[in-house]
Amino acid sequence: MAASLRAALKYQARLPVASRTGFGSLRGMASKPQTLKERFAELIPKEIENVKAIRAEHGKKAFGPVTVDQVYGGMRGLPALLWDGSVLDAEEGIRFRGHTIPDIQKALPKAPGGQEPLPEGLFWLLLTGEIPTEEQVRGLSAEWAARASLPSFVEELIDRCPSTLHPMSQFSLAVTALNHDSAFAKAYSEGISKKDYWGPTFEDSMDLIAKLPAIAGRIYRNVYGDGKLPAIDLNKDYSANLSTLLGFGDNEAFVELMRLYITIHSDHEGGNVSAHTGKLVGSALSDPFLSFAASLNGLAGPLHGLANQEVLVWLMKMKKQLGENPSDDAVREYIWGTLNSGQVIPGYGHAVLRKTDPRYTAQREFAQKHLPTDPFFKMVGQIYDIAPKVLLEAGKAKNPWPNVDAHSGVLLTYYGLSQMQFYTVLFGVSRAFGVAAQLCWDRALGAPLERPKSYSSAAIKKMFEGKP
Numbered sequence: 001m002a003a004s005l006r007a008a009l010k011y012q013a014r015l016p017v018a019s020r021t022g023f024g025s026l027r028g029m030a031s032k033p034q035t036l037k038e039r040f041a042e043l044i045p046k047e048i049e050n051v052k053a054i055r056a057e058h059g060k061k062a063f064g065p066v067t068v069d070q071v072y073g074g075m076r077g078l079p080a081l082l083w084d085g086s087v088l089d090a091e092e093g094i095r096f097r098g099h100t101i102p103d104i105q106k107a108l109p110k111a112p113g114g115q116e117p118l119p120e121g122l123f124w125l126l127l128t129g130e131i132p133t134e135e136q137v138r139g140l141s142a143e144w145a146a147r148a149s150l151p152s153f154v155e156e157l158i159d160r161c162p163s164t165l166h167p168m169s170q171f172s173l174a175v176t177a178l179n180h181d182s183a184f185a186k187a188y189s190e191g192i193s194k195k196d197y198w199g200p201t202f203e204d205s206m207d208l209i210a211k212l213p214a215i216a217g218r219i220y221r222n223v224y225g226d227g228k229l230p231a232i233d234l235n236k237d238y239s240a241n242l243s244t245l246l247g248f249g250d251n252e253a254f255v256e257l258m259r260l261y262i263t264i265h266s267d268h269e270g271g272n273v274s275a276h277t278g279k280l281v282g283s284a285l286s287d288p289f290l291s292f293a294a295s296l297n298g299l300a301g302p303l304h305g306l307a308n309q310e311v312l313v314w315l316m317k318m319k320k321q322l323g324e325n326p327s328d329d330a331v332r333e334y335i336w337g338t339l340n341s342g343q344v345i346p347g348y349g350h351a352v353l354r355k356t357d358p359r360y361t362a363q364r365e366f367a368q369k370h371l372p373t374d375p376f377f378k379m380v381g382q383i384y385d386i387a388p389k390v391l392l393e394a395g396k397a398k399n400p401w402p403n404v405d406a407h408s409g410v411l412l413t414y415y416g417l418s419q420m421q422f423y424t425v426l427f428g429v430s431r432a433f434g435v436a437a438q439l440c441w442d443r444a445l446g447a448p449l450e451r452p453k454s455y456s457s458a459a460i461k462k463m464f465e466g467k468p
């Protein structure tokens with residue numbers, strides 16, 4: 001703890017003043033490689049002008065009518081949010097700042113000897129819209145490692161949780177508690193000017209992301225192990241440190257899986273429950289820790305991030321019921337059984353997507369490369385051949401295809417991370433990247449308090465009375 005704090009301070013001391021405080025001058029630094037904060041600072045004035053121009057030209061134009069069904073139907077498709085990091089196309093899937101998953105797998109820097117993109121690069125891309133250099137990504141790995149340690153009271157808080165408390169509840173609790181040291185909350189209480197909000201928001205966002213592996217590792221070791229944790233290695237990348245904290249750092253394939261996993265789970269535009277919740281809570285100027293803790297509570301729902309746990313529970317039940325190599329007919333019957341008992345097929349369907357999720361495909365390709373003969377992986381493939389047909393025949397789900405959660409648990413189980421209640425915590429570590437990047441931009445652009453209008457059923461009825 002003391003050593004890592006010393007190293008963190010040493011690293012901080014090496015950072016340019018502007019990078020440490022958010023308020024310093026950016027002049028006179030041409031010789032040093034540009035940090036993420038410096039690049040972000042450069043982009044802000046241009047983006048403020050860009051938004052001004054868009055609003056001046058198009059501000060009074062309508063996206064289209066809002067229907068009563070959308071009000072009752074969970075606001076599906078309602079264009080109501082600004083989110084720059086990624087855009088989701090119903091047919092094609094996610095694009096991060098215009099790049100598809102295969103694009104970023106090629107373009108983002110890798111670890112030495114690695115093949116999967118480093119999530120550090122993805123965060124740079126989400127925040128700036130630019131593919132970073134190797135040097136910039138290595139700098140970010142070092143900065144996150146230097147910021148990774150937890151305040152001791154947060155460690156104690158996690159240690160005091162009963163092992164029966166769901167890992168997501170422990171996760172949310174610990175992230176909320178990080179608000180104790182929020183740079184934004186402190187600066188706000190001291191009267192920071194609105195135009196400077198982005199600086200401490202950036203600092204908190206970096207701390208938030210940096211500290212999540214230590215929280216996740218501590219929860220995992222407390223609930224499933226002996227509670228002892230190795231130290232963060234200041235020379236390792238984010239995913240390598242996360243893997244080590246979980247106890248899988250010696251397995252390079254697992255570390256590679258973490259790099260891919262964190263990259264593809266990071267962001268899925270702004271309307272999903274975790275992303276929107278973070279943005280909404282942030283709009284009240286709650287700091288990034290409070291905002292992201294709220295995101296985590298949404299991610300913990302079974303229709304959202306908890307689906308990766310649900311998929312494994314469902315698969316295990318199926319394996320227990322049907323054995324290792326079930327026939328297609330038996331699998332079909334099992335799927336119908338789930339539907340007929342009024343439950344959803346976890347890992348299938350999506351509120352926006354109408355095709356197989358490319359995040360599913362990326363994980364499938366990883367499995368084909370690393371665990372092609374794994375029986376569980378084969379079972380996932382068999383379900384992929386059968387479940388969409390059953391869902392189509394049942395005729396309710398608008399999208400019968402698998403989503404990201406249909407695959408992740410099988411990969412984790414293969415490497416020995418079989419505690420399915422923990423899976424959503426890993427999703428949460430990753431989702432911080434997308435939420436944090438947008439929180440930085442929201443504060444930089446002076447995003448207002450969110451306050452959509454709600455209506456009662458009585459008001460809706462009255463509004464349309466006597467109208468065709």
Ligand SMILES: CC(C)(COP(=O)(O)OP(=O)(O)OC[C@H]1O[C@@H](n2cnc3c(N)ncnc32)[C@H](O)[C@@H]1OP(=O)(O)O)[C@@H](O)C(=O)NCCC(=O)NCCS
Pocket residue numbers: 302303304305307339343344345346347348349350351352396397398399403404405
């Ligand atoms: C993701 C999900 C919540 C999207 O919900 P949605 O936008 O309301 O989906 P749809 O418009 O297609 O829903 C229409 C109907 O089909 C049902 N449906 C959708 N996906 C289904 C699935 N995988 N299994 C069974 N029924 C499903 C819905 O429950 C709904 O039924 P209802 O009319 O009785 O309420 C939904 O597909 C689901 O519950 N999937 C399983 C959970 C999951 O994998 N979540 C992770 C998402 S990344």
